[in-house]
Amino acid sequence: MTTQLPARVRRGYALGSVATGTFGTVPGLLLLPYLTDTVGVGAALAGVLVFAPKAWDVVLNPIAGRISDRSRHPGGRRRPFLVRAGLTLAVLFAVMFAGPTEPQALGAAWVALAFLGCASAYAFFQVPYVAMPAELTLDYTERTRLMTWRVVVLALAILVSGATAPIVADELGHGAMGVYVGVVIAIGVLGSWWGTRGAPDHPGETATGTLTDQLRLVGANPDFRAVLLTFVLQAAAIGTVLAGVAYVSDHLLDSAAANTLLFVAFVGPALLVTPLWERYAATRGKRSGYVVATGFLIAGMLALLSAHAGWLAVTYVAAALVGIGYAGAQVFPMAMLPDVAADDARRSGANRVGVFTGVWTAGETLGLALGPGILALALTAGGYVSSTGDETVTQPDSARLAIAVGFSLVPAALTVLSLVLLRGYRLDDRLRSADVA
Template structure:
């Protein structure tokens, strides 16, 4: 009946541990988590820098720039489920996922360098065409690595809380990747020239090398991790995709992430404009913001796991969502010359929200995958993860588009220095991105989250196929 079965064949590190055999070795957790630094740098740098880079350096109209990002994400409508199903169906005596990690690392690194070394043509449409191609390669590389990568924790252990522990290691590397994208990169831009093409080219080359290194660590270091193997019976792709949308727990979790991440994406896209235009600060303040964010997230990650063991994953997630809403709304109180300590305090609130939200959401996703497998006898890690990944990228398409349209309506002039555009209309346009929309969507996501029912007790009662 089952099309996919579990295998412990390569997992020598787990043998002879008795009741602790479900625990994943720290070396595997660290190696797997390291890949998240590459993913975080890739996603956060594109999310926070791409729109400003296109508008301020490449001189592409804000609406066109936002549309380019949006269109490339539509490409993932096809690639995410295809890669997810493909990684489920691969016949191999070793991990089905790791070959995708290897290929995805190379494509992701190259695409990152391509984007930030875009040639500036005399016609903005030619420049936009190059960006479109580079962004599509980026979207495919991200999918090729991230969908199989995020499928792996549900295979590594059957333990309900151990899955949260795995993702807490990932959160540390997510924080470090965010530090590079959110603090180091803006600092470099401020020192080298935030509107200089060569500054972004330097970031593109250095960032691409870093992405390749850490993604390859994940590929090499998970060779002994537990995995699942495909049997001779090949599941039909459309049937597998259709099955995903009959899972009410998954649908609710996806709705939570869609609403919440739309606010996160718009906030990232608008933050540089907000710093320069509304707060009238230079980008060095983002160094303080990024360092505070990363250090707080690293500290908060193990605390999040402990709290979830005490009160449950849903309520731990609720804590993170509440911090997110309050922090976003607090930006409405910020004004020109905002003190650095106030910006750092908001960074700490954002970090707590990020740690709780990311760890709990991903742990809940692996719970859903294992619950579904126990009920139906078929493991669909890749398909479930592909739609989760698509939700993430779809929101990151809408965020820059919304900010780009808002800036255009407010009268943003791409030919003027960013700090010269400080009108009330521009302030409200960037506040829409960093405060109004994230706060509202965060509240909606919190309401949806309250109806989530798959806790440890429900999973333990799942009928075995």
């Protein structure tokens, strides 16, 4: 029997994806080009600067989960973290693009330190936020519905931030863009905090033992391990595609509008098909839906190679296929995560949802951080020529090929590997049987 959450709670929770979608998109889209083409940092070093602060979250996120698990705040176990850490993230994001670009070393250091601060604040927002569905409802189907709302808002956030941030940066400068994106993040933070007030709460008993003990138990869960590794590889693939959008627009499609149009082509279909993915899960299950969505990702990523020939229309269609797959590849795993955490709590009698989500978001953050790093390696191998904001350079053919391969074939290969790993997830069948019974 399905127990539905109030619509206000579903909408309020979903608003948090304005913050997660924006912070997950804009740095991956603009930070690497900002470092290579405005500050003038070499592609390899720029990749390290983008990767390192988010890699720090691999360590910090499980700690943030453990801290939120043990919270006894009168405002709730998770909600107070949303407003405190989320608003800190919004301010630091604006600071990140407000620094000097000369001398080069100072500009690079400013970005690295500010991005490290952003990553740290984001950990204490994202982990409690992702942990909330397992405690908002105990119902298998309702979690999918909750994630459907979240992914719709996530897609809108990606569309708005991904399409408009480059325009603001081009027209008003990176400093104004940083402030603009910071405001968008703050809106999502406050919306999720306010919208989930008075929401149902099923916290359970806090797990005992050290953080190391909890991480060991979480890592030993085969269902969690399978869906996590699948999601991490796909996050790396999506991160690589996002990092390549600006380079593809400038050097392959030779179209300033392509930056925005690629995002519209990517996100528009995702908005339309997300409710259809929810229906698929209701009839066929989450794991089956995840497999089908991953197939769309692979097909779209392979077709993105058409950008190397400058085929605009084909590239936009390919981006739409990626968007269809991306919608499902967000709905299903994010609904599977609270299933895994709740099943563990039911069997063990202890709540480890914060540790589960801490490890999960650490993996997601690592994957998204690897994306720009992977593309930076491809650019370096192809001999990409970095420049400062007032320079115009012509890239060699090898660099153009590296952009195309990094934008298409590399993420496609990662996604194929992820599909192999998903075979280890077996929880879905048991939960669907129990839900029907």
